[in-house]
Amino acid sequence: MIKKAGKFILLTILFSTGLLCKAQDNIIDQIIWVVGDEAILKSDVEKARQMMLSRGDRIEGDPYCLIPEQLAVQKLFLDQAKIDSIDVPAAEISRGVTRQENAVIGNLGSKEKAEEYLQASMSQLREEWREEIRNNYLVSEVKKKLVGKKGSLTPSEVRRYYSQLSQDSLPYIPTTVEVQIITNEPVVPLVEIDKVKERLRDFTNRVNNGESFSTLAIMYSEDGSAQNGGETGFNGRAQWVPEFANMAFSLNDPKKVSNIVETEYGFHIIQMIERRGDLINVRHILLKPKVPEPEFEKAMLRMDSLVKEIKQGKFTFEDATPYSYDKDTRSNNGLMVNRGENSNYGTPRFLKEELPPAVAIAVDKMQVGEVSAPFRMIVPEKGKEVVAIVKLRSRVEGHVANVSDDYQALKEIVEGRKQEEILRKWLQGKIKDTYIRIDDNWKNCDFQYSGWIKDNDGKIH
Template sequence: MALFKKTILFVGLFGSILFGAKAQDNVIDQIVWVVGDEAILKSDVEGVRMQMQLEKERFDGDPYCLIPEQLAVQKLFLHQAKVDSIDVDNTNVTRTVDRRISNAISSLGSQEKLEEYLGKTISQLREEWREQVRDNEIVNKVQQKLVGNVKLTPAEIRNYYTQLPQDSLPFIPTTVEVEIITMNPKVPQAEIDAVKNKLRDFTDRVNKKETDFATLALLYSEDTESAKRGGELGFMGRAQLVPEFANAAFMLNDPLKVSNIVESEYGFHIIQLIEKRGDRVNVRHILLKPNIPTEELSKTTARMDSLTQDLNAKKFTFEEAASYISADKDTRNNKGLMVNKNDYSTYAGTSRFRMEDLPQEVARVVDKLAVGELSKPFTMLGSNGKQTVAIVKVRQRVDAHKANLSDDYQVMKSIVEGKKREEVLKKWVQDKIKATYVRIDDDWKNCDFQHTGWIK
């Protein structure tokens, strides 16, 4: 069979990308926008559209107007990143891509269906999405730099609030402040021994080259996210790992060897080195957690029930019990008060939670409690993924209401500063459009664009 090289030809500024001698019969792509010296292809737009459909994102308008404009704005920010020498850590990019691929496979049911839907192999998608994610993170960094100095005084926030019509005030959902005490069931030594024996068996099978470490991780690891990647964690520094795990991971030097069994707050691990880069390491691991017998859960629930009776009898306060008894290290030093750590929440970093911000098991119990009332003991998964028995008390509840400055200053501050940042970024984009060469294919001009000045 004769081998030949296909030649890519660009026909005109807005011509199609063609292959081979009979190019006119094999149109596969088209340049629809040009921003500076960067082209936006029809395939770029289609790729984003299909990905948004896959991820069930809603189109707020015509996707063939919305998407190319978003890509054009992105190119303005990416050009600024080059000017400012802004780059991002590839570790976070890889993690985001892995998570996106896992979610896409879960959504469609299999890797094969994902490849069929998008018409690309997983390796092709990984490379394409890596570039997309990297660009998005760079754009975020540029935007953060542009709006980093946006700070408003309390007077400016009050002024904004007083000028808002009542029907424009945001609706604030019910929020609560919750105190918690947890107690961990005792794990029988027999269960610990069973887990260790299983991990030793895995190590033996890997050392004898009977089974690949990644395959065992995929099949058996109880760290469900990394298990999808064959146990791989991606490059991490010591501070990103719990101390016991970090010590073992950074001591590994031979990718063919498996670590000794490592115990951490999450359970028991074995670790295999993939690669070291300076002060970062990429490893894969298998995590197993000992089973907690039903009778041990029952015993712990009974002890927690006795504690609840003592609290109701006022033998000591909930805060005192949390400080001395609670197994949860995150709240123990805070006298039991839970802190909202959800990055997406308006109340992140505070003690206020919307119901959807709380752990599911806690939210179910809190929803039925009055302020100051103690719950009955219930079972939940702790932050380390292990079963624990808990009791909670609602310290404060603020019912759903229209925003006001006395109860919702932080919310109003976030809203006002967010609007100010939007104004700064919108002005920056408008100024860049004026100073940048832009051409749009005639068939793609009939749009109600979010920014003005594209068509010159």
């Protein structure tokens, strides 16, 4: 309690001066908001803006009004997460970092372009993403707890809601598409594979000679778990690809390093940390062989020939899908399934922004039944670049919702609104009861929530 009070007094003093000096690099920053005993810096806002742009996120409105409020709302939820003692699984963070890295690289084109645009090394970015992903997980868990079963609706409630809407206020269902895909991976030269294996054997020797596996993972691993020393957290066999799981569960000595194992992600060495029944916690180092540009050109030519033969009627797109390198779609005529955290989860329906960026660009102007030209893309989750072709299976144009065709979408819209109202009421109460100060230069905003601006006595304006 003393520490918290001291932090609060220090923030109040720093806020009154408007400046904060970062001792490690002597850069002057500015405190623009104080929420409880947490500060929001001007640099925090700028970092968030750059990250949103790098992912291709759409920013509605003035980012210098929108983002500080979002950060302030997050801090209120994080404070509740502390009260509720919510923990974040290490494996969840690792998976999130990998997804984030792949999304940014996929949107910006390459690791080098991402580092240049965000002005930080990939290892530094992973560390920042770890904190962001941890916070997002905590906020999500708090929201689930606050909403609980109160946000669910019965079919009769959905129909009643729909019947009470005027024609002008009916929800609009945006355009969705269904896409089939075939991918081809460029050949990785043996010399590149040998280079990776030689590096991994060197790491194994260094660990056996007393070096820390964790330190080597932080420095060299190309997996999202790198900043956690390669640690995955406790997982069962089903959470990993079979090759990795088989090797991990064969380990018994925490001091030993596994043989090199190849998976669809690249090449790994693994070290066991602890086993608990059917769960095991390991750390690993992942290296990915580099693919020379000429191999991508060859893959593009192979896929170009495939497209020509499909268009000539020698065989159909569906006939070729069993030979696709995408194991998740090749047994299903290449049909992509939406795995994003959204209303279309588990279906083949995608909004444009839910597709991998390169796929979204390819299908944007295509007609139903048309096959695209070959293009390069980063595979989500795996971070691997492949050559792909797609076929637009269907497109449902945006339309005003009706209860017979769009019941599930309506149900999710109504439930979402009900849940938003529950969370809004909670947030307004939290804002009212929390000490908040905003720099005068950041007050002239049309905030989503009321009550942010208070006088020195804590009264809301």
